[in-house]
Amino acid sequence: MSHKVTIPIGPYHPLQEEPEFYKLVVDGERVVDIDVRIGWNHRGIEKLSETKSFDQSAYLVERICGICSTSHPLAYVNAVEDIDEIDIPERAAYIRTITAELERIHSHMLWLGLAGHFLGYNTVFMWAWRYREPILDILEAISGNRNNYAMMKVGGVRRDIDESEIPHYKKILNDELLPALEMFKGAVLDDPVLAARLKGVGKLTKEDAIDYSALGPTARASGYDIDVRRDEPYAAYDKIKWNVILQEEGDVFAKSVVRILEMIESAHIIIQCFDKLPRGPIDANVKQVSPGDGIGHHEAPRGEVIHIVRCDGTNRPVRHKVRAPTFMNFPSFKKTVVGETIADATIILAAIDPCYCCTERLTAVSHKDSKTIMGVQRLIHLSHHKTWDIGKAMGFSDKELIEKMGKKIE
Amino acid sequence: MTRDEAVKSIKEKFGSRIERFYEKSKRRIYIDIAKDDLVDFATHVFKDMGARFNIATAVDHPKDIEIMYHFELDNIGCIITLRTYTKKDKCEIDSLLPLMKGAEWIEREIHELFGVEFRNHPNIKRLLLPDDWPKDKYPLRKDYVLKTKEDRDR
Numbered sequence: 001m002s003h004k005v006t007i008p009i010g011p012y013h014p015l016q017e018e019p020e021f022y023k024l025v026v027d028g029e030r031v032v033d034i035d036v037r038i039g040w041n042h043r044g045i046e047k048l049s050e051t052k053s054f055d056q057s058a059y060l061v062e063r064i065c066g067i068c069s070t071s072h073p074l075a076y077v078n079a080v081e082d083i084d085e086i087d088i089p090e091r092a093a094y095i096r097t098i099t100a101e102l103e104r105i106h107s108h109m110l111w112l113g114l115a116g117h118f119l120g121y122n123t124v125f126m127w128a129w130r131y132r133e134p135i136l137d138i139l140e141a142i143s144g145n146r147n148n149y150a151m152m153k154v155g156g157v158r159r160d161i162d163e164s165e166i167p168h169y170k171k172i173l174n175d176e177l178l179p180a181l182e183m184f185k186g187a188v189l190d191d192p193v194l195a196a197r198l199k200g201v202g203k204l205t206k207e208d209a210i211d212y213s214a215l216g217p218t219a220r221a222s223g224y225d226i227d228v229r230r231d232e233p234y235a236a237y238d239k240i241k242w243n244v245i246l247q248e249e250g251d252v253f254a255k256s257v258v259r260i261l262e263m264i265e266s267a268h269i270i271i272q273c274f275d276k277l278p279r280g281p282i283d284a285n286v287k288q289v290s291p292g293d294g295i296g297h298h299e300a301p302r303g304e305v306i307h308i309v310r311c312d313g314t315n316r317p318v319r320h321k322v323r324a325p326t327f328m329n330f331p332s333f334k335k336t337v338v339g340e341t342i343a344d345a346t347i348i349l350a351a352i353d354p355c356y357c358c359t360e361r362l363t364a365v366s367h368k369d370s371k372t373i374m375g376v377q378r379l380i381h382l383s384h385h386k387t388w389d390i391g392k393a394m395g396f397s398d399k400e401l402i403e404k405m406g407k408k409i410e
Numbered sequence: 411m412t413r414d415e416a417v418k419s420i421k422e423k424f425g426s427r428i429e430r431f432y433e434k435s436k437r438r439i440y441i442d443i444a445k446d447d448l449v450d451f452a453t454h455v456f457k458d459m460g461a462r463f464n465i466a467t468a469v470d471h472p473k474d475i476e477i478m479y480h481f482e483l484d485n486i487g488c489i490i491t492l493r494t495y496t497k498k499d500k501c502e503i504d505s506l507l508p509l510m511k512g513a514e515w516i517e518r519e520i521h522e523l524f525g526v527e528f529r530n531h532p533n534i535k536r537l538l539l540p541d542d543w544p545k546d547k548y549p550l551r552k553d554y555v556l557k558t559k560e561d562r563d564r
Contacts, residue, residue, distance in 0.1 A: 039538040213463040213512030232487030295489055308467045323465040
């Protein structure tokens with residue numbers, strides 16, 4: 001006999017770093033359906049961008065997400081430069097590549113740590129985050145910040161890299177990071193416990209990856225060979241030798257393998273960039289943007305970020321569309337989670353490395369007949385209301401809910 | 411498939427149904443089409459040419475909403491943009507969800523932020539906005555006015 005139960009997870013839950021709401025429908029141990037609801041994290045970035053100048057927007061999109069704080073500005077400046085097909089100075093291209101790859105390493109490290117944490121394998125968590133530190137140190141030395149580096153500007157970069165410090169950076173990468181990455185490769189990939197826990201879990205087939213237009217490590221772990229760094233090179237990616245990491249299985253284990261091997265690949269890209277770093281200016285001094293459409297993208301740690309900017313000849317965009325990778329990877333949960341057990345659901349959900357602040361950037365204010373409907377009291381009421389609805393969906397009676405919540409919520 | 415072959419394949423298949431063909435640069439192609447032709451064009455680009463669906467962008471104009479569908483041909487690194495317009499007083503367009511699952515969320519987003527109806531979309535419920543958001547307010551249309559700080563904090 002089948003008996004379906006709805007399990008609400010979120011919008012605020014100790015396991016989640018960011019607000020999101022999953023409605024898992026389970027039959028016994030098996031997940032039979034999932035519905036995802038987002039929208040707790042809106043800041044109205046796209047609308048706000050229409051009121052900012054092209055230079056200001058680079059800072060604005062940097063605030064979309066702390067982890068991808070180079071990916072969004074890089075995609076954005078690519079888009080603005082695409083309008084006029086501006087060529088940036090070579091040194092700026094290399095510096096862009098270095099910052100972007102450093103960010104990839106720190107983001108994948110962060111994911112690896114969290115994935116270990118979700119599995120209850122806290123040793124991985126501690127070690128991964130320990131080796132994330134030297135990368136953040138390099139980023140701090142280059143840009144002045146551990147996050148939100150503010151390196152990108154239309155036409156180039158804002159800060160140069162000091163030649164005299166490059167040996168120091170290379171030493172950190174060669175002596176500290178690469179041995180640690182080799183250790184992770186061995187420790188995580190040959191670990192029988194992790195293999196037993198992750199292999200065959202949350203499989204996304206290549207056909208589904210194409211159907212859902214999945215991106216980044218999520219797609220590459222399913223054998224879908226896409227990477228805009230190679231397919232449509234920008235910055236200095238076409239001047240450097242590197243490989244796209246592919247796996248065929250599509251399960252959570254393959255996604256971990258892709259991320260760990262990508263970190264090693266990124267470290268080699270950065271070292272090559274430091275070796276080849278040409279001398280010269282770092283800024284093309286763009287003074288004006290012509291009317292037209294520009295599309296720019298960047299392979300962020302989680303997949304392709306794409307920004308679409310339309311200019312009408314003024315100094316502000318008419319329309320600025322932001323698409324973060326999680327927006328495309330997220331709906332593929334319907335394929336990966338359904339049929340698995342509840343115990344595996346968390347790690348499958350975590351395996352695409354979801355980033356909600358990237359995904360939700362729209363809408364800010366809410367009003368009706370010039371009266372605000374979303375004051376503090378209203379929000380608290382909405383929260384109660386949601387809890388009530390969830391309680392009803394779980395099969396509690398009015399009486400039981402009134403007992404729990406103190407009053408009837410209409 | 412090279413870039414020239416891709417261009418040729420679209421031109422041969424649709425011919426006069428293309429309203430305007432514009433090669434902005436080596437890597438960007440814009441094709442203006444009628445909104446009723448959208449599904450045919452998208453099917454050809456997505457299924458036959460094997461492009462990847464990037465995203466759709468809607469832009470608000472005084473009388474109509476412009477919707478651009480961006481497809482990336484990964485093997486040649488070229489983005490093909492299908493562009494179509496729909497009148498604001500009859501704001502509907504065919505959904506691409508039957509063709510590809512990747513279109514589900516963006517169509518829901520455009521639906522609630524621009525007020526475009528998607529025909530044949532089976533799951534067009536709220537994605538980003540709260541459930542009690544007024545039905546006739548579309549935040550990304552230009553006539554939507556952001557209120558002052560006092561209003562927000564009230």
